[in-house]
Amino acid sequence: MTDQPRYKQIKDHIIHHIRSGEWPADSQIPSENELLKELGVSRMTVNRAVRELTAEGVLRRVQGLGTFVAGPQPASVLLELRNIADDIRERGNTHSTEIIMKETIQASKDQAQTFYISEGDELFHTILLHKENDLPLQLEDRLVNPKTAPDYLECDFTETTPNAYLVATNPADEVEHLVEAQLPSTETSSHLQMKNGEPCLLLNRRTWSSGQVVSVAKLYHPGNRYSLGAHFHSRKEAVDF
Amino acid sequence: MTDQPRYKQIKDHIIHHIRSGEWPADSQIPSENELLKELGVSRMTVNRAVRELTAEGVLRRVQGLGTFVAGPQPASVLLELRNIADDIRERGNTHSTEIIMKETIQASKDQAQTFYISEGDELFHTILLHKENDLPLQLEDRLVNPKTAPDYLECDFTETTPNAYLVATNPADEVEHLVEAQLPSTETSSHLQMKNGEPCLLLNRRTWSSGQVVSVAKLYHPGNRYSLGAHFHSRKEAVDF
DNA sequence: AAATCTTACTTGTATATACAACCTACAAAA
DNA sequence: TTTTGTAGGTTGTATATACAAGTAAGATTT
Secondary structure, three states, X not given: OOOOOHHHHHHHHHHHHHHOOOOOOOOEEOOHHHHHHHHOOOHHHHHHHHHHHHHOOOEEEEOOOEEXXXXXXXXXXXXXXXXXXXXXXXXXXXXXXXXXXXXXXXXXXXXXXXXXXXXXXXXXXXXXXXXXXXXXXXXXXXXXXXXXXXXXXXXXXXXXXXXXXXXXXXXXXXXXXXEEXXXXXXXXXXXXXXXXXXXXXXXXXXXXXXXXXXXXXXXXXXXXXXXXXXXXXXXXXXXXX | OOOOOHHHHHHHHHHHHHHOOOOOOOOEEOXXXXXXXXXXXXXXXXXXXXXXXHHOOOEEEEOOOEEEEOOOOOOEEXXXXXXXXXXXHHOOOOEEEEEEEEEEEEOOHHHHHHHOOOOOOXXXXXXXXXXXXXXXXXXXXXXXXXXXXXXXXXXXXXXXXXXXXXXXXXXXXXXXXXXXXXXXXXXXXXXXXXXXXXOEEEEEEEEEEOOEEEEEEEEEEEOOOOOEXXXXXXXXXXXXX
């Protein structure tokens, strides 16, 4: 262990006090002035340490009031979900889309509920097959709220993915995910060219823009050809095992 | 829009040059000295702007060389992975553990590779079954590096989960995930009390502590009883659909 | 030709100082 | 009682300055 810079030592000092339970969640920690006296450094150095811990979500500061421990980090670890077209292109392969369905439907009771609209209201429905070098990799079964994307069906999905189109038209700011393992229907299975009995990885994704549900998508992936992965570094808090 | 602080203006200035294509990915941007002359601020202010953009992954700095544009951010979205015992307890149910296997093995070639150790080195191996109100929910097949957790096998896993034990003994700071859908082996299937042909959600988790691999775990979940979920708010960047 | 030193530039850190902005509590005035 | 002012703490920002540490390229020596 080489010599660490002062501001880093201060960060570790603070984290240590938090982890040891000495400074519990939501408690106020010493002010910058107290810390600099205790540690014998300049205020700017203390400030940098505290500012960085605040940016990392460890602390919470209120101007004029003080600095507080920012409650327990959710004991969790983050998994990165990529969008498939970028993923394929970054592997140097070509991405293509086959349009299987494109229609306007009337919302069922369940669908109305997930969109927070009324039963019978119109919804756009598309089913697309995404391929990597002509090998099916994802079946995208998507519902879109016409109120937020009225021209959705007119988009040429062989050119622009629904994701790209929606990102461009609606600045999405909230998203919900559910990942599950399922046995695909025979139709889904045949589209994805999967062997019989082979499971698929289903990613349910619901996206909001300014409080309204824009789109709900079921993304089916062949279990043997696709997996979600992530490598996550953390320099601030402990992660799970 | 109220008056923004200088360092924030500089950040926006830099981001604007990147977004406009003027400063493409991997290109070198002006040095701190050039920027402070151009913008009429002190070096510390430029330094703060550039340092924060570096922490945010927008720039990349090399001491003695310069500052470079750090390529496009992966257009991704984050999925939160909870640890199972907390999850169960938060639902108000009781969590119990059944110990199926507890042994010391010698690392195979593959295992040695994932741990960055030598073939034949010792590894701890445990297989535990986690239950929610006596219903099996997760089969945990875990390998642990004795060098980082020598007393692992002596832990009473009916009292303390391996996760809790390892979190307490090793401050983990890095983790890798792979989520896939699989047909379970007949053994796994029977432990989890799953119907025939039912797929399971497999979460592969590898965890590091100060550069060393501490543990590799395969977490099997019945596809019909378990799913990974997350609701994610973003106030900074657009998310995928 | 090869190895070494030097120089000039870069980023990284640390300090002392200053003032602005904000919050709370208490005192003073209406 | 209600409002207003004020004092003393807090964090937020900005500057000037200094030196350490790393890189690259050229000059110098071997």
